[in-house]
Structure formats: C-alpha cells, structure tokens
Amino acid sequence: xxxxxxxxxxxxxxxxxxxxxxxxxxxxxxxxxxxxxxxxxxxxxxxxxxxxxxxxxxxxxxxxxxxxxxxxxxxxxxxxxxxxxxxxxxxxxxxxxxxxxxxxxxxxxxxxxxxxxxxxxxxxxxxxxxxxxxxxxxxxxxxxxxxxxxxxxxxxxxxxxxxxxxxxxxxxxxxxxxxxxxxxxxxxxxxxxxxxxxxxxxxxxxxxxxxxxxxxxxxxxxxxxxxxxxxxxxxxxxxxxxxxxxxxxxxxxxxxxxxxxxxxxxxxxxxxxxxxxxxxxxxx
Numbered sequence: 001x002x003x004x005x006x007x008x009x010x011x012x013x014x015x016x017x018x019x020x021x022x023x024x025x026x027x028x029x030x031x032x033x034x035x036x037x038x039x040x041x042x043x044x045x046x047x048x049x050x051x052x053x054x055x056x057x058x059x060x061x062x063x064x065x066x067x068x069x070x071x072x073x074x075x076x077x078x079x080x081x082x083x084x085x086x087x088x089x090x091x092x093x094x095x096x097x098x099x100x101x102x103x104x105x106x107x108x109x110x111x112x113x114x115x116x117x118x119x120x121x122x123x124x125x126x127x128x129x130x131x132x133x134x135x136x137x138x139x140x141x142x143x144x145x146x147x148x149x150x151x152x153x154x155x156x157x158x159x160x161x162x163x164x165x166x167x168x169x170x171x172x173x174x175x176x177x178x179x180x181x182x183x184x185x186x187x188x189x190x191x192x193x194x195x196x197x198x199x200x201x202x203x204x205x206x207x208x209x210x211x212x213x214x215x216x217x218x219x220x221x222x223x224x225x226x227x228x229x230x231x232x233x234x235x236x237x238x239x240x241x242x243x244x245x246x247x248x249x250x251x252x253x254x255x256x257x258x259x260x261x262x263x264x265x266x267x268x269x270x271x272x273x274x275x276x277x278x279x280x281x282x283x284x
Contacts, residue, residue: 081176082188083107088178092128093118100175102130104161105148105183105194107175108168130178135164148182150197155251158197159204200251207249214247214258221257223284231284233272235259242282243269257284 083100088107091100099111099118103126110117110127117123123140125131131146136157139145150158168174180186183194190198221233221242233242239259246268247254260269263277275282 082179082184083176085178085181088130089128099127101126101128102148102178102181103132103135103168104165104197105130105178105181106165106168107178108172109175110168110172112172130181130183132161132182135161149193155200155204155207156249158200159208162201204249204251207247207251211247211249211254214245218245218258218260221259223257225284232281233257233284234281237280241278241280242272242275244272245269 083102088100088102090096091098091109093099093111093114097111098109099114100107100109101117102108113123115121117127125140125146126134129146130148131140132148133150133153134140134145134147136150136153137145150161153161177184177188179188181191183191183197185191219239221235223231223233225231235242236259240261241259241263242257243260243265245256245258258269265271265277271277272282272284
C-alpha cells in the first residue's frame, strides 16, 4: 500500500524559504540574515554620526577658546573682525561710499542714516573716527572733543555712553572692533582703558539699582515752597520722619528728602537744621 505524502493540509503548509533566508510560512514574520546586516549597519552609522558631532563640538569649543574671554563674553561678539584706524578713516562717504563710526572702540555702519551722518548732517563729525567723549560733551566740532578718551567723566556719564553704544548695536550693523585703538589692542583684546570703563559702568549700574531700591522703600517727602514762608518738607504720619538722604549714583552725590520709619539719623540720613528727630515737618 502506497503511503501518502506528508504535505500539510489547511493551515499546515510547509514554509518556503526566500532568497534571503526569510520564511513565508503562516502569518508570522521571521527575520532573516539581511535584517541582521541592516541592524548592524544602522548601529555603525549612529556611532559614526555621534563621533563626528563630538569632533565638531570639540573643534568649536577650541575655536571659541582661542578668541579668549573678551570675545566669548562680549555682548557684541562678531567673531573677531578687527578694523584698523586707517580702514575706519576711509569709510567717510567719500573715499568709500559707506559711513562708519566708532564708539567705545566698537565700529558701526551708519550708512542708512546718511541724512544725519553724511556730509552736512548734524552728526557728520562722528564719522570715520572714534569720538566717544563727544557723545557726552556735545563737542563734536573740534578735534579735542572728538576723542575716545573719557578720563575725568563721572561713572554716570560712562553709563550713558554705554547706553549710546547699545543704541547703535540695536539700530545699526556692527562692523567690528577698532584695533589698535584706545579700547582694544592690536589683537582686539581690551586695553586698561576699556577695563576701567567697564568697571565704572558696573559701579554706576549698581548705584542706580541701590538708589531705585531706596526710593521704593523710603518714599520721598512732600514739599512746598513760597516766597513768604520759605520751604517746608513733611511726611504723612504713616510714612515716617523727614531726613536729608545722601547717596551716590554713578559717582555723583545725590541729595533728596525721604521719609524713614524711625526717628534715627546718621551721616547718610541727616536731620534738617532746627528740626527735632521726632518732628514730621521741617523747614528748609
């Protein structure tokens, strides 16, 4: 009796291997050798990509380190573009069609403001040079006034100059650092003059913040003056006692009448002459 073959019936068919070794049996999926090769290749690619990114990051960090702390921390970092004084002088709208000026050793392209900075404009004197001091003094029509040297100016004036530079940074394209110059050496690093300037600006900002905090904590006195009775200052009962408060803001003394909650006084909180420590009204 001949034996029948053992080929499966319904649901029991034999699997047929494909060229890559995968089985097509039933409804399951068996991964063949090529799937393993693709997984390995993907893993290798991931490793290569991460290694490349690591090298790129180290290269960028090294490049940044070569710029030094001044470049890395500069709020106007331009990647190290240096402008020589000779190059700045050429950008006067005549030798070169563009208009450049410098403030605090920072060079800006002000060509779009040609109406103000071009020939005959009100600020034409600032072009092609660093005339930082004149931004405070207003003496921009003389060589003595148009100088980068700000020696002798109070901290508050230097803070105002910093704010002028901030204005140009917001409204005009920055070209780079003037080097060598009063504020940067030939490598673009800050000079002693720039270090002193930055320190003065920080003092001025600190003084300004302290003064604001004092104004909020100790309200100003009420005051009035008449030709017949003279001046008078006073504090409401819930405000305290009037004192002449002496502070410094931006390197300059500031005097104001403020209301303090206690009857104490000191060298910085003076009694008004002839006024008792517990008085709420004082003649001035």
